[in-house]
Amino acid sequence: MxxxxxxxxxxxxxxxxxxxxxxxxxxxxxxxxxxxxxxxxxxxxxxxxxxxxxxxxxxxxxxxxxxxxxxxxxxxxxxxxxxxxxxxxxxxxxxxxxxxxxxxxxxxxxxxxxxxxxxxxxxxxxxxxxxxxxxxxxxxxxxxxxxxQFMSRKGAKVGDIIAVTGSLGKAAAGFLAMQKGCSRDFTRDLFQPTPRVSEGIRLGELKVIHASMDISDGLSSSLYQLGEVNNVGFEIWLDSIPISNRLIEVCDSQECIDNSVLHFGGDYELLLILPEDKFLEVKHELDLLGTNITKIGRVRRDLEILLKDRNGVYTVLPDLGYEHFKHR
Amino acid sequence: MxxxxxxxxxxxxxxxxxxxxxxxxxxxxxxxxxxxxxxxxxxxxxxxxxxxxxxxxxxxxxxxxxxxxxxxxxxxxxxxxxxxxxxxxxxxxxxxxxxxxxxxxxxxxxxxxxxxxxxxxxxxxxxxxxxxxxxxxxxxxxxxxxxxQFMSRKGAKVGDIIAVTGSLGKAAAGFLAMQKGCSRDFTRDLFQPTPRVSEGIRLGELKVIHASMDISDGLSSSLYQLGEVNNVGFEIWLDSIPISNRLIEVCDSQECIDNSVLHFGGDYELLLILPEDKFLEVKHELDLLGTNITKIGRVRRDLEILLKDRNGVYTVLPDLGYEHFKHR
CATH class of the missing domain: 3.30.1330.10 (PurM-like, N-terminal domain)
Structure with missing residues (x-):
């Protein structure tokens, strides 16, 4: 026994x-x-x-x-x-x-x-x-x-939009460049991330953000965490995700780019859920700080997290964020 | 070269x-x-x-x-x-x-x-x-x-007394007992220390403590740290130090007892510096919490840290607190 x-x-x-x-x-x-x-x-x-x-x-x-x-x-x-x-x-x-x-x-x-x-x-x-x-x-x-002014992870409402600051894939680009032996310029965003401190304070002051978290673990993992806390689903529009120029430079294929922005962590951008009619106000305020914000999807009533690909086809977005311990 | x-x-x-x-x-x-x-x-x-x-x-x-x-x-x-x-x-x-x-x-x-x-x-x-x-x-x-009510490490005045809560050598007793393979009863104070949280709050409220720190690193090490911060010296009366009964039980010699209470850390008692005329008030308040406090020495103007031994002879107290990293 x-x-x-x-x-x-x-x-x-x-x-x-x-x-x-x-x-x-x-x-x-x-x-x-x-x-x-x-x-x-x-x-x-x-x-x-x-x-x-x-x-x-x-x-x-x-x-x-x-x-x-x-x-x-x-x-x-x-x-x-x-x-x-x-x-x-x-x-x-x-x-x-x-x-x-x-x-x-x-x-x-x-x-x-x-x-x-x-x-x-x-x-x-x-x-x-x-x-x-x-x-x-x-x-x-x-x-x-x-x-x-506290921005909780909880508060998403069906119909709200999902937005992200800056661009995604900067850290992934650094990681891929490191594997290829590129110069240290490429690893800067990976090793020296710049948290969105001023942006966070300004966003809190606006009092229009329904839910917020950072994307440290990658976009898909962050969405699954937000979905669970809020008991909602999301649809994400792949074509809308702001992609780091460095990532485009380093990747050999569209697949490499897409996987990196969807699943690779380390960008420390803010993932925000807010009412659609507040988006322009928020965008204006972040513009004043020199920071982009981009709509990338919408909150859904059912619990699925869907990805709309470049052909307009919806599939379930897998949760592929990095997890420690589990046999890799 | x-x-x-x-x-x-x-x-x-x-x-x-x-x-x-x-x-x-x-x-x-x-x-x-x-x-x-x-x-x-x-x-x-x-x-x-x-x-x-x-x-x-x-x-x-x-x-x-x-x-x-x-x-x-x-x-x-x-x-x-x-x-x-x-x-x-x-x-x-x-x-x-x-x-x-x-x-x-x-x-x-x-x-x-x-x-x-x-x-x-x-x-x-x-x-x-x-x-x-x-x-x-x-x-x-x-x-x-x-x-x-904040009790800083800094504020000792020449002539102030030094006092300690509870007794010293509890953790040392546990350590020695562990080496001898004694029962788990003996290691309780070593592995499960009880920080002086209520005592600290009450002492702060009294607003009479000139300097305070915990004795985590041992008495001699703590005194050297306090001496440096306050730019003073101390005399410590070995005969006055409250000794854990467990330590007396475990030690084979007076030397073992003395070294343990002077240099072994892990007791998490409070080391307090206060005006002598406030001692009885402080003692009364800690009595209400069921906690002893004992005078063990005095603040000196010159920077030496002296130990008065059981024969009344003064010698310099060595600084033998546990220090990590350094080749042991």
Whole structure:
């Protein structure tokens, strides 16, 4: 007689998170796990808190230099506050470092993190430094947003449009270029993402966004997460998705381009759901910040997530976002 | 020709933290790195933030079960808020997990963390879960304290007394018992520390504490840190230090007892500096919470940290706190 023990390799990251959520007693003040940030009511504002961890073997390619590693962990944390409309107060950064880490390497990580923080007019305010077999960085960012400016993941209404800031495929282009051995110019967007902090604040102030999240895990994965939270479906118009010029340059085929914009993560753009009649106002405001916004689809009543391809044919969009642990 | 590259193995954890501090641009709103917590001014209160990371190879003995691991990472984070007089709002917990981690192991970690949070009437509000070669836990806790109740590390005055809550050597007793293969009863204080959260809040409310920190790194290390921040010295009276009964039971010699209470960390008691004439008031208030407080020394003008031994002889107290990275 034998029985099997499930490991993380079997269950995957999302199931692990589902298990964690099912155990934790939720605090009364907290909006709770499941959004990009936890949110606490403090005198009419929300204190937003979010945390991201990266490790050498799964998140840090060899060609990423330590300055970029520091920038990266900071930027991806900031993106979660941006997606909620928050102003960043600061971040704490903990480092798990192999004993043979050089002082120069450490200095460069910190300079990268500090540069990113300064770029967004905030700072790294503390942290911890511990020995680890594997280079590990854990950032926790916190910010504030007036309650009425908080952009939840939840709030999508049937008929709303789906829009995205900037363009998609920038990080994918960097990844593909890295595989082809192209120059470092191409990996900049992959290793040094620029979270939409000013845009997030402005969008929150407009109070017209029904739901918001960042696209860190890729478009398809983000849509499936939004669909589940909101109990709705979507249709996405492939022809409308704004594509990075770099991606077009790097890809050999239309298939490469389409798969990259639909499923590859790492762009840290904002995925927004809003009433169609507010789109021009939002577009105007983001134009003033020098940022594009593009309609890419619509919220549907039924729960399917459909892709309208370049021939006008609708098919179910598969959920192919990157998931940790699960045997790859 | 060759030159040497300094690694963390050479420079040690404190030098690494000094390097990090020298690079980071401090935010205007923040009290900054160096205290137990970062503190942000929010409408007359401080938002307190602190973070601690632990890893399997350096912090997690094999005999520590996953429930205890979850409790431990939560408790040591809470202790930093307690030392500042803060009320805990919540904690985020990130897990770096080997791919062969079992679902049961994960569930137990989360249950331990959740139990600790509930014990202190708060909750784990979010986190991240990533693959890691080594089990790694990173917690970030945040809390609030009215500005006038904030207990800084800085503020010691010459002539003030030094006091400590509870007793010292509980964690050391657990460590020694573990080496001797004693029953699990003995490791409870080591693996399941109880941060002084209610005590910290009450002490802050009294507004008489000049300086406060937790003794996580051991008494001697904590005194050296406080001495440097305050630009003062201390004298510590060995005979006055409250010693855990368990430690007396486990140790074979007076030397074992003395070294343990002076240098072994992990007790998470509060080290407090206050005017002598306020001591009885403070003692009375902590008595109401069922917690002892004991005078163990005095603040000196010169920068030496002296130990008065059982014969009344003064010697310089060495700084033997545990430091990561440095070749052991």
């Amino acid at each position: 034998f029985y099997s023990v499930k490991t993380l390799n079997d269950i995957g990251e999302r199931e692990a998170i589902r298990i964690i959520k099912s155990i934790l007693s939720k605090g009364l003040e907290s909006i709770g796990i499941g959004d990009d940030c936890a949110a606490f009511d403090i005198d009419g504002r929300y204190l937003l808190v979010s945390t991201d961890m990266i490790t050498a073997s799964t998140h840090i390619p060899n060609s990423m230099n330590p300055w970029e590693i520091g920038w990266f962990i900071t930027a991806i944390n900031f993106s979660d506050i941006a997606a909620k409309g928050g102003r960043i107060l600061g971040m704490v950064l903990s480092l798990g470092l192999p004993v043979d880490t050089s002082e120069d390497f450490l200095v460069s990580i910190i300079k990268g993190a500090d540069s990113c923080a300064r770029r967004y007019k905030t700072s790294i305010v503390g942290g911890d430094t511990k020995e680890n077999k594997e280079l590990t960085l854990s950032g926790t960012v916190f910010g504030l947003v007036p309650k009425e | 060759f030159y040497s590259v300094k690694t963390l193995n050479d420079i040690g954890e404190r030098e690494a933290i000094r390097i990090i501090k020298s690079i980071l641009s401090k935010g205007l709103e923040s009290i900054g790195i160096g205290d137990d917590c970062a503190a942000f001014d929010i409408d007359g209160r401080y938002l307190l933030v602190s973070t601690d990371m632990i890893t399997a190879s350096t912090h997690i003995p094999n005999s520590m079960n996953p429930w205890e691991i979850g409790w431990f990472i939560t408790a040591i984070n809470f202790s930093d808020i307690a030392a500042k007089g803060g009320r805990i709002l919540g904690m985020v917990l990130s897990l770096g997990l080997p791919v062969d981690t079992s679902e049961d192991f994960l569930v137990s970690i989360i249950k331990g963390a959740d139990s600790c949070a509930r014990r202190y009437k708060t909750s784990i509000v979010g986190g991240d879960t990533k693959e890691n070669k080594e089990l790694t836990l990173s917690g970030t806790v945040f809390g609030l304290v009215p500005k006038e």
